[in-house]
Amino acid sequence: MTAPSFFPRPHRRRLAPRIGTAALLILAAALAAAGRYPHQTASPIAIRYLEAAEALRTSGLRTELAYKLLARLTAAGPRLTGSSGAAAAVELTRAMMSELGFETWLEPIMVQHWVRGAESAAVVRPAGAGLSSLRITALGNSVPTPDAGLSAPVVEIRSFDDLQARGAALKGKIVFFNVPMDPRPMDTFQGYGTAVPYRSRGASEAAREGAIAVLVRSVTLRTDDSPHAGMVAYDPALPRIPAAAVSTRDADSLSALLAQGTPVEVKLILGCRELGPTPSANVVGQIRGVEKPDEIVLVGGHLDSWDLGTGAHDDGAGCVQAIEALRLIRDLDPKPRRTVRAVMFMNEEFGASGGRDYAADLRRAGERHIAALESDRGAFLPVGFGLGGTAEQFARIRRWAELLLAPSGILWVRPGGGGADVGPLAASGTVLMAFVPDSQKYFDVHHSGLDVLTSVHPRELELGAIVMAIMAYVTAQEGI
Amino acid sequence: MTAPSFFPRPHRRRLAPRIGTAALLILAAALAAAGRYPHQTASPIAIRYLEAAEALRTSGLRTELAYKLLARLTAAGPRLTGSSGAAAAVELTRAMMSELGFETWLEPIMVQHWVRGAESAAVVRPAGAGLSSLRITALGNSVPTPDAGLSAPVVEIRSFDDLQARGAALKGKIVFFNVPMDPRPMDTFQGYGTAVPYRSRGASEAAREGAIAVLVRSVTLRTDDSPHAGMVAYDPALPRIPAAAVSTRDADSLSALLAQGTPVEVKLILGCRELGPTPSANVVGQIRGVEKPDEIVLVGGHLDSWDLGTGAHDDGAGCVQAIEALRLIRDLDPKPRRTVRAVMFMNEEFGASGGRDYAADLRRAGERHIAALESDRGAFLPVGFGLGGTAEQFARIRRWAELLLAPSGILWVRPGGGGADVGPLAASGTVLMAFVPDSQKYFDVHHSGLDVLTSVHPRELELGAIVMAIMAYVTAQEGI
Numbered sequence: 001m002t003a004p005s006f007f008p009r010p011h012r013r014r015l016a017p018r019i020g021t022a023a024l025l026i027l028a029a030a031l032a033a034a035g036r037y038p039h040q041t042a043s044p045i046a047i048r049y050l051e052a053a054e055a056l057r058t059s060g061l062r063t064e065l066a067y068k069l070l071a072r073l074t075a076a077g078p079r080l081t082g083s084s085g086a087a088a089a090v091e092l093t094r095a096m097m098s099e100l101g102f103e104t105w106l107e108p109i110m111v112q113h114w115v116r117g118a119e120s121a122a123v124v125r126p127a128g129a130g131l132s133s134l135r136i137t138a139l140g141n142s143v144p145t146p147d148a149g150l151s152a153p154v155v156e157i158r159s160f161d162d163l164q165a166r167g168a169a170l171k172g173k174i175v176f177f178n179v180p181m182d183p184r185p186m187d188t189f190q191g192y193g194t195a196v197p198y199r200s201r202g203a204s205e206a207a208r209e210g211a212i213a214v215l216v217r218s219v220t221l222r223t224d225d226s227p228h229a230g231m232v233a234y235d236p237a238l239p240r241i242p243a244a245a246v247s248t249r250d251a252d253s254l255s256a257l258l259a260q261g262t263p264v265e266v267k268l269i270l271g272c273r274e275l276g277p278t279p280s281a282n283v284v285g286q287i288r289g290v291e292k293p294d295e296i297v298l299v300g301g302h303l304d305s306w307d308l309g310t311g312a313h314d315d316g317a318g319c320v321q322a323i324e325a326l327r328l329i330r331d332l333d334p335k336p337r338r339t340v341r342a343v344m345f346m347n348e349e350f351g352a353s354g355g356r357d358y359a360a361d362l363r364r365a366g367e368r369h370i371a372a373l374e375s376d377r378g379a380f381l382p383v384g385f386g387l388g389g390t391a392e393q394f395a396r397i398r399r400w401a402e403l404l405l406a407p408s409g410i411l412w413v414r415p416g417g418g419g420a421d422v423g424p425l426a427a428s429g430t431v432l433m434a435f436v437p438d439s440q441k442y443f444d445v446h447h448s449g450l451d452v453l454t455s456v457h458p459r460e461l462e463l464g465a466i467v468m469a470i471m472a473y474v475t476a477q478e479g480i
Numbered sequence: 481m482t483a484p485s486f487f488p489r490p491h492r493r494r495l496a497p498r499i500g501t502a503a504l505l506i507l508a509a510a511l512a513a514a515g516r517y518p519h520q521t522a523s524p525i526a527i528r529y530l531e532a533a534e535a536l537r538t539s540g541l542r543t544e545l546a547y548k549l550l551a552r553l554t555a556a557g558p559r560l561t562g563s564s565g566a567a568a569a570v571e572l573t574r575a576m577m578s579e580l581g582f583e584t585w586l587e588p589i590m591v592q593h594w595v596r597g598a599e600s601a602a603v604v605r606p607a608g609a610g611l612s613s614l615r616i617t618a619l620g621n622s623v624p625t626p627d628a629g630l631s632a633p634v635v636e637i638r639s640f641d642d643l644q645a646r647g648a649a650l651k652g653k654i655v656f657f658n659v660p661m662d663p664r665p666m667d668t669f670q671g672y673g674t675a676v677p678y679r680s681r682g683a684s685e686a687a688r689e690g691a692i693a694v695l696v697r698s699v700t701l702r703t704d705d706s707p708h709a710g711m712v713a714y715d716p717a718l719p720r721i722p723a724a725a726v727s728t729r730d731a732d733s734l735s736a737l738l739a740q741g742t743p744v745e746v747k748l749i750l751g752c753r754e755l756g757p758t759p760s761a762n763v764v765g766q767i768r769g770v771e772k773p774d775e776i777v778l779v780g781g782h783l784d785s786w787d788l789g790t791g792a793h794d795d796g797a798g799c800v801q802a803i804e805a806l807r808l809i810r811d812l813d814p815k816p817r818r819t820v821r822a823v824m825f826m827n828e829e830f831g832a833s834g835g836r837d838y839a840a841d842l843r844r845a846g847e848r849h850i851a852a853l854e855s856d857r858g859a860f861l862p863v864g865f866g867l868g869g870t871a872e873q874f875a876r877i878r879r880w881a882e883l884l885l886a887p888s889g890i891l892w893v894r895p896g897g898g899g900a901d902v903g904p905l906a907a908s909g910t911v912l913m914a915f916v917p918d919s920q921k922y923f924d925v926h927h928s929g930l931d932v933l934t935s936v937h938p939r940e941l942e943l944g945a946i947v948m949a950i951m952a953y954v955t956a957q958e959g960i
Contacts, residue, residue: 058664184538186887186943221939381861381918383889407666409863409918411891438861438889440939459701459920463666 045400045478053404053470056328060466065327067458069096069320070379074310074453081304081347082113082278089303090281093319093344097285100327102342106281109357111347113278114141116307117271121215121244124151125265129257135247136215137227137308138272139199140350141234142243145213149269150174150242152212156258160197163205171210174266177202178217178255180248181443188221188439189377192446195219196230203243204235213242213268217251219443225249226448229306231350242270280346282354285323287330289338289476296339297476298372298430299325299468302348302355302421309451313442317379317461319344321435324465329473338370338476345421348376355421359428371475373433373468374419378442379461382409385471386434388417393431393480400474408466431480433471435464525880525958533884533950536808540946545807547938549576549800550859554790554933561784561827562593562758569783570761573799573824577765580807582822586761589837591827593758594621596787597751601695601724604631605745609737615727616695617707617788618752619679620830621714622723625693629749630654630722632692636738640677643685651690654746657682658697658735660728661923668701668919669857672926675699676710683723684715693722693748697731699923705729706928709786711829722750760826762834765803767810769818769956776819777956778852778910779805779948782828782835782901789931793922797859797941799824801915804945809953818850818956825901828856835901839908851955852902853913853948858922859941862889865951866914868897873911873960880954888946911960913951915944 060066073093079086090106097104119138123131138144152174157163159179163170177198181191199216206214218228225247232243246254258264283303289295301318305311322342329340345354358364385405387394398413405413418425418432426432437460445451540546553573559566570586577584599618603611618624632654637643639659643650657678661671679696686694698708705727712723726734738744763783769775781798785791802822809820825834838844865885867874878893885893898905898912906912917940925931 057666061663061666064663183541183544183939186537186541186889381920409666411863440861440943441937457921459663463920 043399043403045474046403049400049404049474052332052473053407055332056469056473057408057466059331060324060328060462060469061459064458064462066320066324066461066465067456069323070312070316070456070461071453072096073316073320074312078307078310079303079305080307081111081350082275082280083307086280086304086346090283090346093283093303093323094285097323097342100323101330102285102287102326104285106283107358107361107363108279108281109346109354110277111280111353112350113275114350115273115275117144117273119244119270119272121246121266121268123254123257123264124267126262131250131253131257134250134254135225135227136244137229138270139216139232139243139245140229141232142270142272143240144272145242145268145270149267150213151265151267154215154254154258154264154266156255160205163209167209170206173211174213174215174268175202175206175211176215176254178251180217181219181221183221188443191221192219192443199230199245200233203232203241204238207238207241211241215244215246215266218245218248218448220248220446220448222444223248223252226450228446228448229308230447242268244268244270282346282358283344284341285326286339286341287326287334287336290335291337293339294367296341296367296369297472298341298343298369298422299472300343300345300421301375302346303344304347304349306349306447306451308447308449309445310453311451312453312456313378313445313451314447315348315376317456317464318375321375321461321465321468324462325469325472328465328469332473336473336476338479340472340476348420352420356424359424369425369428369430370480371431371433372418372422372425373435373471374422375435375464375468376419376421377435377439378437379456379464380437380439380441381460382435382463382467383438384412384414384436385410385467386416386436387413388415388426388433389431389480397480401471404470404474405467408463408470410467435468437464523879523883525954526883529880529884529954532812532953533887535812536949536953537888537946539811540804540808540942540949541939544938544942546800546804546941546945547936549803550792550796550936550941551933552576553796553800554792558787558790559783559785560787561591561830562755562760563787566760566784566826570763570826573763573783573803574765577803577822580803581810582765582767582806584765586763587838587841587843588759588761589826589834590757591760591833592830593755594830595753595755597624597753599724599750599752601726601746601748603734603737603744604747606742609744611730611733611737614730614734615705615707616724617709618750619696619712619723619725620709621712622750622752623720624752625722625748625750629747630693631745631747634695634734634738634744634746636735640685643689647689650686653691654693654695654748655682655686655691656695656734658731660697661699661701663701668923671701672699672923679710679725680713683712683721684718687718687721691721695724695726695746698725698728698928700728700926700928702924703728703732706930708926708928709788710927722748724748724750762826762838763824764821765806766819766821767806767814767816770815771817773819774847776821776847776849777952778821778823778849778902779952780823780825780901781855782826783824784827784829786829786927786931788927788929789925790933791931792933792936793858793925793931794927795828795856797936797944798855801855801941801945801948804942805949805952808945808949812953816953816956818959820952820956828900832900836904839904849905849908849910850960851911851913852898852905853915853951854899854902855915855944855948856899856901857915857919858917859936859944860917860919860921861940862915862943862947863918864892864894864916865890865947866896866916867893868895868906868913869911869960877960881951884950884954885947888943888950890947915948917944
């Protein structure tokens, strides 16, 4: 069908060859009068940069460069912390930024290097149960089973209360945490938040009761065959037992089998190993500011990924969006007042050491990071923007940000910025920011073999880069 | 990664077993005080229905029934107007609604029945050009070529001005309209709007200059191998010449070949035929209102689709969202004050006669449609809501709609409701409404073989149904 457009004039105007400043002033006044942007009534910054924001968006949607960069990055394979894939991605993203003419360097760090080995799980009792090959994957950081595997009766657990109630009955058993994500919250991170403790803490909680291994239902809202990885965190005071995620479909099948009441025994083999500290690096690229080069606006994501897919959303997207944000800014204005820097942080998934090491690096001594913007929630449609800083900084930035970001799909700016990688910068007064895309589909692919390029849409990915470019550019010009 | 939630309390509250009315009142006051919903400061309706809106959303996201209905509908194949597939879909959607306990009936109408035949296109000169099988598809309503096809030199045209400038040089030629969608507008319907006249009017404009057929670049932002169909409208004063869409990738290849400067001749075969008027029907289901049964709130989409995919987005989505909206309302309140009706309109794609016939049907004599809400922009993430009516009605409805829809992702309510199917009801004073999902991906699949179930996401589809249910239910209870 063909329908009328519901978007107001700023969008329609995009087809015009050039937008007059007078028209924009009238538009801003009209929008303010209509009450659509209640916080914008007196923001000269917003009016000053309407045209720049429009140019950044137009340039991005026309070229879709972020997607081309992501295709190149994901074609090089997964980037598990410490792996050769991660090392290759360090060189590759540095090369991408050098090719674009940015100043680049590496900041060496040491990282953990855990590797997945052979892994399998099978129902061995009752015979003929049809679950001879459960789709599982070791959780990151898991200890291995003995080489020959381990076999034990399985007990299904629905909550930590449930676990404690079983107590001694779990001794020598494999605990099967079968706690689905809650589908009801619109923000799927809420459903994730309630389910994920079973993945991260379940092994130690089960070990406390004498269990010898755990299987954890994958944390996704979809019923499918892909196990979703993630970290297991061991309590140092308790035995470390092997931990694996099982696909939601197989979790349902296993649960149905257990519901029949006959004892179910599973044989689990996990060949994963920790190889010890390995050299790696954070990757940095920048456009030096001409007026205040030591004041820095950082945009970034993390370069490491899980090994099951190619980390297209998590967080290849954040990396290429950061690079593309710099490219968009450079094409608009090759001489920003302050330095705009893209950082690909290493090792977010195995403890976020890259972000900590970046903040603590001696190179930071002569620098002042005024703002740090993280993209690590997937490459989906932009919906919001999180903003830290003092109440005053928040209010000041929101006044221009809401109006400038709205035409790119951002319709709210709320308190709460940053993320695991830029978080450590907050201690030195950096205003943290976070790009927030829609979350409906994120956990479909998150930490699984489904997190590949085909799950990313070029325009959605690019809109994130555009939003980041607008925020970074205006901040670089106007300060905090 | 795991990140904090940026969503305000109404979302977080969803995890609580039940929300107290007092808490909602406090919340609404807080939101109003914060200026987040400037139009809501004095809407008792919004406060009265916060809990109902929450219940509708929770029920929808938990069950995802819309997707199950769409899986059933698309499994039955494409639904081109007049086809046996369309006839089967009439019975199927009526059965779905009967199974859900709604009152159902069919409203017979007559429709056009155009059928696609064998179709092919090949570059026959220069020999060895490598384009021996262009990916094309006849535009709907196109006349056929002679059985043996037609061959002629191809002339590439970039605009209607360009067409007129060539004038007599086009006599006997195949005109190749190669006008890409403009990728720059955030609202892709704008890029569609500027490209689609070449598809709808190009054949007659070319015939005016003596051309014997047209090839039209598919109207999509992606470079791929899927031709996208759509209607061709013939000027009755001009010769009717065959018209076909060509995939964007092949359009690029053909353009590159023409750019080499040697004459290019294409052989085109289109075996499509018009079979004449065929009986069909609009499908109606309803929950009768207990206080004012003759006052009707209509929700609907169109049941016919193009024949290349299975019309999952266009507009199977609108149909199942309408059915699911009634189901959600029924589960919340089986006795709404006014009648809530779902209509699956037939024949939107070949002239929107279903909508006109529905409005003109004698059954309408004793009825008063107070509002009619159309979903026909795909099943993507809800972003906005279009609203018609008088200025007073618009203002009154927006005051409650903005607050009630925001937690389901709708962050703007703007003037402009309806669509091709509910439009004819406006003449009798019906307030038209339109559900507006995000448009970034719609034209990727629109009218092509890519418009199939796998391109629809269960949560995004369901959120549309939820938004429709909230609007329809509150309107049924409170009137306009």
